[in-house]
Structures are given as structure tokens and as C-alpha cells.
Amino acid sequence: MLQSNQRIARIAAHINPPNLQMVEEDSGLERVNCRAKGASSGFKVAILGAAGGIGQPLAMLMKMNPLVSVLHLYDVVNAPGVTADISHMDTSAVVRGFLGQQQLEDALIGMDLVIIPAGVPRKPGMTRDDLFNINAGIVKTICEAIARCCPKAIVNIISNPVNSTVPIAAEVFKKAGVFDPKRVLGVTMLDVVRANTFVAEIMGLDPREVDVPVVGGHAGVTILPLLSQVKPSCSFTQKEIDYLTDRIQNGGTEVVEPLARILRIDYFADPIDVAKAGAGSATLSMAYAAVKFADACLRALRGDAAVVHCAYVASEVTELPFFASKVRLGRNGVEEIYPLGPLNEYERAGLEKAKKELAGSIQKGVSFVRK
Numbered sequence: 092m093l094q095s096n097q098r099i100a101r102i103a104a105h106i107n108p109p110n111l112q113m114v115e116e117d118s119g120l121e122r123v124n125c126r127a128k129g130a131s132s133g134f135k136v137a138i139l140g141a142a143g144g145i146g147q148p149l150a151m152l153m154k155m156n157p158l159v160s161v162l163h164l165y166d167v168v169n170a171p172g173v174t175a176d177i178s179h180m181d182t183s184a185v186v187r188g189f190l191g192q193q194q195l196e197d198a199l200i201g202m203d204l205v206i207i208p209a210g211v212p213r214k215p216g217m218t219r220d221d222l223f224n225i226n227a228g229i230v231k232t233i234c235e236a237i238a239r240c241c242p243k244a245i246v247n248i249i250s251n252p253v254n255s256t257v258p259i260a261a262e263v264f265k266k267a268g269v270f271d272p273k274r275v276l277g278v279t280m281l282d283v284v285r286a287n288t289f290v291a292e293i294m295g296l297d298p299r300e301v302d303v304p305v306v307g308g309h310a311g312v313t314i315l316p317l318l319s320q321v322k323p324s325c326s327f328t329q330k331e332i333d334y335l336t337d338r339i340q341n342g343g344t345e346v347v348e349p350l351a352r353i354l355r356i357d358y359f360a361d362p363i364d365v366a367k368a369g370a371g372s373a374t375l376s377m378a379y380a381a382v383k384f385a386d387a388c389l390r391a392l393r394g395d396a397a398v399v400h401c402a403y404v405a406s407e408v409t410e411l412p413f414f415a416s417k418v419r420l421g422r423n424g425v426e427e428i429y430p431l432g433p434l435n436e437y438e439r440a441g442l443e444k445a446k447k448e449l450a451g452s453i454q455k456g457v458s459f460v461r462k
């Protein structure tokens with residue numbers, strides 16, 4: 092039976108790893124973090140930005156994933172509290188918290204998958220690119236640490252502007268001599284999740300049975316839904332195509348901005364209710380999408396066949412160095428990038444617009460690291 096002070100120390104150690112060694116030395120306790128049954132097999136996953144609007148529900152959902160054996164939660168604020176909270180869930184993954192930059196490397200050592208939702212979100216009136224000045228530096232610092240501590244990890248980048256943060260990550264890894272284009276993935280899953288939902292809504296289908304490829308990037312016109320390739324095969328009127336394309340491209344803004352979609356949304360009488368209006372951007376649907384994507388990465392790491400999703404990756408599908416399209420995931424990350432398939436005239440025009448904007452965003456990210 093443990094003494095009261097030992098029990099308290101155990102809790103502290105669980106939440107704050109630097110105390111762990113001290114506790115082991117002082118009390119002779121075994122590493123509490125290794126005690127959970129079922130924790131020996133499975134993957135080690137780190138969430139960076141784990142105390143944020145996306146990070147918290149993402150951490151909760153990853154703690155529920157049976158493929159995860161160890162879950163590291165890192166943030167520059169509030170990581171201990173979130174870790175304590177999540178660690179009480181009676182699922183097998185062992186949770187450890189890491190607070191502040193001095194613990195970033197500890198958070199990363201040995202990780203198989205690193206998920207990055209660290210950074211500031213949009214407020215009304217902002218584009219994702221307006222986040223560049225703050226988030227570019229955050230992603231750069233984090234990726235420098237990944238290059239040192241777990242260069243073989245699969246990296247899922249959520250922080251916006253994804254169109255630039257993925258090129259930033261790639262440049263950092265190149266500089267460190269560890270860039271593997273198969274392992275760096277921009278998370279565009281929320282665009283697919285939204286597209287599936289909106290198509291299902293107007294076609295009267297079950298969203299779980301709908302699959303809309305969304306290619307290009309993750310901002311405005313760079314988000315290009317290929318409605319001609321929807322499964323199950325659907326035939327849309329031009330009005331429906333215009334509505335769906337616009338809504339999928341501006342799904343993020345629908346959450347951020349009051350009044351943004353006043354003319355189209357009919358489920359609230361008061362348009363003010365339609366957005367977070369300064370309280371941030373999508374967090375819950377994003378956590379859902381991030382977990383869907385992370386789970387796919389883990390299943391692929393395990394060796395499952397035919398794990399195919401859209402993601403923004405280093406690519407030769409177009410003349411641009413990065414592009415989102417369907418990729419097959421495997422034990423090494425991106426094993427195969429699929430071509431875009433036949434596009435109709437509307438989609439070809441959309442592709443040209445997307446590429447024009449993407450080229451600038453990619454260059455901006457690359458220059459940020461090379462400067």
C-alpha cells in the first residue's frame with residue numbers, strides 16, 4: 092500500500108515528466124507511465140498544441156484510440172491540467188504532459204506520429220494567410236525539434252495556413268538533412284468531411300457513404316471539390332455545383348464569421364448564431380477530422396492495405412511542389428499519390444485558380460525558411 096505522499100507524488104509524476112525521475116529515486120516507485128495494461132503494443136503519438144480548441148478534443152479522441160499506446164500532450168500553456176483530465180479516462184493509452192519549450196524535445200523523443208494543431212486561429216475578417224506571421228515561426232520551431240528528436244515520425248500538420256506551413260516543414264527538414272516527403276502531410280481532411288456532409292445533405296444520402304475527393308490546398312479557391320467524381324455517383328444541377336463548391340471552399344469561414352452565410356443558412360433564425368464571431372475557428376469538427384486522418388495513418392503504419400485519403404503533400408501531380416490529392420498511406424507514410432482523374436470544364440477552371448494562389452503560398456513558406 093502506498094503512503095499518501097507517495098500517491099501524491101505519483102500523480103505529479105504522471106502529469107509532469109521532469110518530476111518523474113525524482114519520484115522514482117525518492118520512493119523507489121516504478122515508472123507509473125508504463126503501468127497500463129495493453130500499453131506495450133501500439134503507437135506513440137504526440138499532439139503539439141494539445142491545450143487548444145482543437146488540441147483538447149483531439150487529445151480526448153486519441154486517448155480513445157486503441158492503436159495508441161502512449162500519448163504525449165505538449166503545449167506552451169495548460170498542458171498539465173489537460174493531461175491530468177485526459178489521463179483519468181479508462182482507456183489503455185498512457186498519457187504524459189509536457190509544458191513549455193524546454194520540454195518540447197522530451198515530448199517528441201520516440202514518437203511514431205506527431206500531430207500539430209499549435210498556433211493561432213482566425214478571427215472574423217482574417218484570411219488563413221493572415222495567420223502566417225505568427226504560425227510560420229511556431230511550425231518552424233516545432234519542426235526543428237522533430238528533425239532532432241523523431242525524424243522518422245509521420246507528421247500531420249493542422250496549423251494554418253496549411254498551404255504554407257507544410258512547405259515550411261519540408262524546408263526545415265531539408266535543412267536538417269532529414270526530409271522524407273512521404274512523412275509530411277498537411278491535414279485537409281476537414282474539407283473532405285465538410286464536402287461529404289454537404290453533398291449528403293442535398294442528395295438525401297448517409298454522409299458516411301459519401302466520398303468527395305477535395306484536391307488543391309486548404310484555403311478559399313485552393314479547396315477544389317471534384318464533384319464529378321463523387322461516390323456514389325451523383326448528378327448535380329449547375330446551381331447545386333455552385334452552391335456546394337462555394338460552401339465547401341468557405342466552410343471554415345462559415346464557422347468564423349457572423350453573417351458570412353446569412354443568405355444560405357436556414358437552420359438558425361438569427362444569423363449571429365451562425366458563427367463563433369471572434370471566439371475562434373472550427374475546433375470540434377477539426378478534431379474529428381484530425382482523428383479520422385491520424386487513425387488512417389496509424390492503421391497504415393500497422394500495415395493495413397488500401398488506406399486512401401486526401402492530404403496536402405509534396406507532389407508531382409501538378410507542376411507545383413505541393414498539392415492535395417488522394418494518397419495511399421502505408422508503413423512509410425505516403426506510398427502512392429493518385430492522379431486527379433478526369434476533370435470537367437468547371438473543375439479545370441477551378442484548378443487553374445487554385446494553382447495560381449497555391450504557388451504564392453508555397454513560395455512564401457519556402458522563402459520564410461530560406462531567408
Ligand SMILES: NC(=O)C1=CN([C@@H]2O[C@H](COP(=O)(O)OP(=O)(O)OC[C@H]3O[C@@H](n4cnc5c(N)ncnc54)[C@H](O)[C@@H]3O)[C@@H](O)[C@H]2O)C=CC1
Nearest residue numbers: 140142143144145167208209210211212249250251281377
Ligand atoms: N487544417 C485545418 O483544416 C484546420 C486548421 N486549423 C488551425 O489550427 C490551429 C489551431 O487552432 P485552435 O486549436 O482553434 O487554436 P487555439 O488557440 O484554441 O489553440 C492553439 C494552441 O496552440 C498553442 N500554442 C501556441 N504556440 C505554441 C507553440 N509554440 N508550441 C506549442 N503550442 C503552442 C496555444 O497555447 C493553444 O493551446 C490554427 O492555426 C487554426 O487556423 C483550424 C481548423 C481547421
Ligand SMILES: O=C([O-])CC(=O)C(=O)O
Nearest residue numbers: 213281342343344372373
Ligand atoms: O477557417 C479557419 O480558419 C480554420 C480552418 O482552416 C477551417 O475551418 O477549415
